[in-house]
Amino acid sequence: MLAAQIFAVIIFLAMFVLIVLDKIERHLVTLGSGILTLIVVFGICMRDGKAIWDIIAIKDFVKSDFWYQVAESESKGINWATIVFIAGMMVMVEGMAKAGFFRWLCMKIAFLVKCKTIPIFVTFMIMSAVLSMFIDSITVIMFLAAVTIELAQLLKFNPIPMILAEVFCANLGGSATMCGDPPNIIIGTSLGFSFFDFLMNTGVCAGISLIFSVVFFYFAFKKELVSTSGEVVDISKLPDPSSAITNKKDFIISTLIFALAVVLLVTHSITHLTVATIGLGIAVITLLTAGKNALELIKKTDYKTLVFFIGLFIVVGGLEETGILEYIAEFIRTISGGNPYITIAIILWISAIASAFVDNIPFAATMVPVIQSLAASTGIPINTLAWTLAIGTDVGGSATPIGASANVVGTSVAAKNGYPISWGRYCAKLAPATIIVLAISTAYIFFRYL
Amino acid sequence: MSQIIISVGREFGSGGRVIAEELAKRFELPIYDRHLITEIANRTGMTTEQIEKHDEAPKTRIISRRVRGYSNSIEDNIAEMQFDFIRKKAESGESFVVVGRCSESKLRDFDCLCSLFIIGDMPCKIKRIMKLYDMNESEAEDFIQKKDKKRKRYHNYHVKLHWGDSRLYDLTVNSSRLGIEKTIDFLEGYIKARMGK
Numbered sequence: 001m002l003a004a005q006i007f008a009v010i011i012f013l014a015m016f017v018l019i020v021l022d023k024i025e026r027h028l029v030t031l032g033s034g035i036l037t038l039i040v041v042f043g044i045c046m047r048d049g050k051a052i053w054d055i056i057a058i059k060d061f062v063k064s065d066f067w068y069q070v071a072e073s074e075s076k077g078i079n080w081a082t083i084v085f086i087a088g089m090m091v092m093v094e095g096m097a098k099a100g101f102f103r104w105l106c107m108k109i110a111f112l113v114k115c116k117t118i119p120i121f122v123t124f125m126i127m128s129a130v131l132s133m134f135i136d137s138i139t140v141i142m143f144l145a146a147v148t149i150e151l152a153q154l155l156k157f158n159p160i161p162m163i164l165a166e167v168f169c170a171n172l173g174g175s176a177t178m179c180g181d182p183p184n185i186i187i188g189t190s191l192g193f194s195f196f197d198f199l200m201n202t203g204v205c206a207g208i209s210l211i212f213s214v215v216f217f218y219f220a221f222k223k224e225l226v227s228t229s230g231e232v233v234d235i236s237k238l239p240d241p242s243s244a245i246t247n248k249k250d251f252i253i254s255t256l257i258f259a260l261a262v263v264l265l266v267t268h269s270i271t272h273l274t275v276a277t278i279g280l281g282i283a284v285i286t287l288l289t290a291g292k293n294a295l296e297l298i299k300k301t302d303y304k305t306l307v308f309f310i311g312l313f314i315v316v317g318g319l320e321e322t323g324i325l326e327y328i329a330e331f332i333r334t335i336s337g338g339n340p341y342i343t344i345a346i347i348l349w350i351s352a353i354a355s356a357f358v359d360n361i362p363f364a365a366t367m368v369p370v371i372q373s374l375a376a377s378t379g380i381p382i383n384t385l386a387w388t389l390a391i392g393t394d395v396g397g398s399a400t401p402i403g404a405s406a407n408v409v410g411t412s413v414a415a416k417n418g419y420p421i422s423w424g425r426y427c428a429k430l431a432p433a434t435i436i437v438l439a440i441s442t443a444y445i446f447f448r449y450l
Numbered sequence: 451m452s453q454i455i456i457s458v459g460r461e462f463g464s465g466g467r468v469i470a471e472e473l474a475k476r477f478e479l480p481i482y483d484r485h486l487i488t489e490i491a492n493r494t495g496m497t498t499e500q501i502e503k504h505d506e507a508p509k510t511r512i513i514s515r516r517v518r519g520y521s522n523s524i525e526d527n528i529a530e531m532q533f534d535f536i537r538k539k540a541e542s543g544e545s546f547v548v549v550g551r552c553s554e555s556k557l558r559d560f561d562c563l564c565s566l567f568i569i570g571d572m573p574c575k576i577k578r579i580m581k582l583y584d585m586n587e588s589e590a591e592d593f594i595q596k597k598d599k600k601r602k603r604y605h606n607y608h609v610k611l612h613w614g615d616s617r618l619y620d621l622t623v624n625s626s627r628l629g630i631e632k633t634i635d636f637l638e639g640y641i642k643a644r645m646g647k
Contacts, residue, residue, distance in 0.1 A: 021511050138518060302518055359515075401522040402515035412520035415527035418494025420504075422524065423513060 088279025352396025
């Protein structure tokens with residue numbers, strides 16, 4: 001077992017280093033690491049064919065509770081539910097983007113607040129958080145940042161503060177629901193939580209934090225958001241929101257599909273449909289209604305992210321099966337002395353600090369078995385630890401430009417349009433905001449659950 | 451050949467930029483080098499200083515991340531803007547000379563591309579840099595090595611084959627052999643032959 005443990009750790013660390021170095025595409029890194037784990041750790045060191053079978057978890061597809069779940073269940077190995085759900089949502093989002101939904105929504109809201117800078121700033125922050133509850137934050141920021149720049153050029157204000165605030169709120173909104181951020185999907189599907197469970201726990205925390213964040217950013221950026229030219233802009237000369245709609249029929253269909261996805265997600269603890277079923281169903285409906293465009297939507301799906309997840313789950317499975325994650329749990333147990341307050345604080349802040357610098361998806365996937373072990377040995381309810389982990393990984397990612405995908409997309413869109421955002425510029429406001437939200441979250445978890 | 455694109459890669463101090471400028475003059479073509487910075491500045495509203503700071507510079511990997519083709523690195527974004535710019539110019543049918551910017555690879559699929567890489571002997575390069583930048587010998591050598599290292603890292607990050615690898619270029623020429631003037635004459639002949647093909 002010792003050799004298996006050593007190799008599992010080496011493969012995991014090498015994978016992390018290669019992801020950070022960005023020499024090889026990250027999906028190839030995790031896939032290669034996953035294959036190595038299967039061959040070296042499970043095959044050569046452990047000689048355990050059953051463990052390989054369990055990690056690949058293909059049999060999950062034929063289990064009824066993969067599609068229709070009455071009782072809570074936990075999954076091991078490749079978390080196919082996460083992968084199917086993410087793939088399904090990717091197809092839906094591609095359909096919505098193609099029809100012009102996101103651009104229309106952004107323009108519509110800007111017009112509803114009469115294209116005034118401060119109201120746009122506040123409404124875009126809220127919109128960013130709300131959309132990110134259901135749609136991946138990459139897509140939300142891709143469109144929101146682009147429209148923000150367009151409006152900034154027309155209305156003559158600096159778009160950087162607005163983009164930074166949107167990025168922060170997208171990460172915050174993502175923490176509110178099970179499908180908002182990949183770590184939440186992993187935590188939710190691994191531990192058998194529903195969309196509603198997240199909404200009533202991390203969602204409440206995100207809601208409170210959002211209020212503080214809007215106030216914080218308002219005061220932090222108020223001066224920078226003043227129009228640079230001072231001239232009054234005639235909004236009748238701005239492009240009409242309806243011009244964003246590329247095809248009215250596709251627009252209505254994609255809006256209806258999105259509404260259906262939201263309803264199915266909110267009610268999935270009542271209907272017992274799993275996120276895998278919802279993801280697959282939404283993808284099938286999108287493709288059927290897309291007609292001849294279906295192939296284009298499939299081609300646009302980010303398969304690399306899906307491959308990234310598959311490899312990652314295998315590597316983390318290697319750490320779990322060889323008992324390495326038990327050592328990490330034991331370490332946290334020892335330094336906290338079993339005190340739930342210290343345990344929660346460690347998980348929340350370490351998750352946040354780690355997520356600020358490394359991809360939060362591998363981190364969350366690694367930590368799920370750790371919190372399971374901690375729950376079993378310390379008596380702290382697994383739910384409390386799960387919400388702590390979710391908030392830590394989701395919110396912590398906001399602190400630096402590389403902490404979360406939304407940050408990278410936001411800063412990239414800004415730079416490509418002539419507004420480069422350096423690390424210093426980014427961290428000056430977003431790192432303090434992250435610390436404030438983490439402090440609020442710590443207090444929230446302490447008061448509500450302990 | 452109605453369109454010609456001359457891509458000039460170069461070692462620092464080899465006189466590659468001067469050669470590119472002279473070739474542009476002889477063939478009456480626009481040249482994109484520092485001018486590329488101005489063009490991008492005009493297009494985006496960034497200052498030339500902002501772009502220059504990150505021009506042909508490798509990103510710092512440890513503080514950069516890439517997600518679905520998006521990168522938070524300012525160096526990456528400026529590089530991509532430049533790649534887009536020269537690509538669009540090439541697609542528009544324009545003939546031009548471009549210095550560096552991985553142009554030999556980024557425009558590889560254009561038949562009219564004529565890619566050159568200018569190298570030089572270290573003593574000659576040192577002599578040139580000492581004169582141009584008013585440096586002593588060791589300062590000049592350090593400066594050359596630093597600049598070349600930066601260009602190499604930039605190139606090798608954006609392109610699969612290595613900077614200076616002869617497989618990337620039509621010709622790799624040592625400007626110290628014939629001197630800069632005669633190297634230009636030699637290259638002019640080659641380009642004319644290519645154009646007449």
